[in-house]
């Protein structure tokens with residue numbers, strides 16, 4: 419088989435350059451429906467964004483280092499690893515890879531590494547960890563040598579695939595296993611126990627679960643490296659208890675294993691917890707200048723403010739039309755919603771309202787096989803729109819996404835940055851837009867370090883034109899999907915009441931308007947217990963009752 423073409427880092431397109439914007443900017447979505455399906459549009463030549471200029475990429479990172487070839491690391495990296503990288507089409511080291519391989523005091527040093535989204539952090543932690551095993555530190559057969567913990571199932575699979583690529587040319591097969599929820603625990607465990615899982619990529623829940631078994635704990639006696647990918651998230655209040663519990667079940671840090679923390683964002687609040695994987699004297703490496711904006715300089719970022727949340731549905735249609743007209747070739751987009759049920763609603767709605775696009779959905783309410791299948795389909799797609807929740811907000815590498823849209827408030831500034839990072843990966847260009855209601859418009863104001871500018875086109879004035887399409891599409895959406903989205907809307911926004919400057923009664927009023935915009939004749943019923951859990955007991959405007967027939 420011929421080797422794949424070398425994958426290189428691309429030079430950013432000159433700002434303002436929008437090739438292929440020949441389509442009529444005034445055509446409506448309905449008119450576009452007569453066009454051939456976006457899937458049929460001829461695929462742009464790979465690399466059409468311009469010739470590779472690795473030096474230009476490096477000059478945007480701290481240090482202004484020269485881009486080096488992996489082949490120059492022959493003294494550090496095993497020949498077989500270099501062969502694997504070559505087979506993967508990786509010729510030059512990305513800045514973070516170069517930094518880790520040349521500036522880490524030792525390949526076994528504890529470290530915190532920060533680099534922008536999509537710049538190759540996965541390979542940057544895999545290479546030293548695997549090299550260490552190849553340098554005479556391999557664990558005995560059947561034992562785990564490298565444990566990688568990450569927040570989501572999709573990311574675990576993706577990291578495992580990258581590990582398989584990096585180890586492909588090793589003379590002796592190095593097995594990578596995964597452990598994450600939503601899959602059969604029994605068969606997963608059987609494969610782990612019967613196999614030779616030198617590398618294990620896991621999410622905290624399932625890992626903690628299987629570590630409950632003595633025979634599984636036995637497999638970790640020779641662990642050499644523990645990696646926390648998306649480290650700031652793994653160490654935040656949500657995940658830290660599970661991570662700490664896992665660390666209590668594997669050999670203690672004093673046994674000498676290496677701790678590595680990688681992320682595009684680092685929150686000083688988590689540094690205290692990071693000490694459970696890092697010994698004092700650990701190395702901090704960053705390719706991000708503290709004075710630099712935390713997102714990619716290659717991603718123009720815009721916000722659109724609509725008067726009320728009920729207009730966001732039509733505003734998204736107007737935005738998609740606008741962006742598609744600007745650049746119809748390879749129109750590959752991710753639209754982030756705030757909750758799984760909200761995203762489910764988006765899917766049902768836009769399936770009807772945007773039939774000319776191939777639509778994908780990904781959120782935690784889907785079965786794991788469906789999630790895995792869609793992830794692969796969207797990775798492979800040259801165009802289409804993925805509506806997604808934060809299950810793919812971090813770490814996921816969907817090649818050639820040109821636009822990221824966020825609808826509603828992201829859960830944090832960091833989450834905003836990671837979602838934006840689903841575009842402009844591996845040296846490519848991208849754009850990002852966030853649609854907010856008036857109430858949510860504090861987000862750009864309190865995030866001054868983000869290069870957020872008003873969207874250059876008046877989308878709000880286009881909302882009425884798209885409202886009919888939205889209303890019609892909602893007639894085809896099941897009432898239960900609307901009820902779930904309504905409930906999720908209440909639950910999510912309840913956590914932001916202060917920032918939104920809303921009283922509980924005002925939130926319910928807003929949610930009821932939202933329900934009306936979905937075409938609900940009256941606010942959907944909510945179980946009494948759910949209302950209690952949301953802390954909305956006694957708030958007027960809610961319809962308490964069971965939706966079950």
Ligand SMILES: Nc1ncnc2c1ncn2[C@@H]1O[C@H](COP(=O)(O)OP(=O)(O)OP(=O)(O)O)[C@@H](O)[C@H]1O
Nearest residue numbers: 425508510512535536537538539540682813815844
């Ligand atoms: N040296 C390289 N040459 C070419 N492509 C590379 C190189 N290193 C990584 N890549 C590719 O770049 C893409 C982004 O890499 P990766 O997913 O590791 O980024 P990341 O920094 O971990 O992003 P995030 O912060 O979103 O987790 C992947 O498709 C990966 O295969």
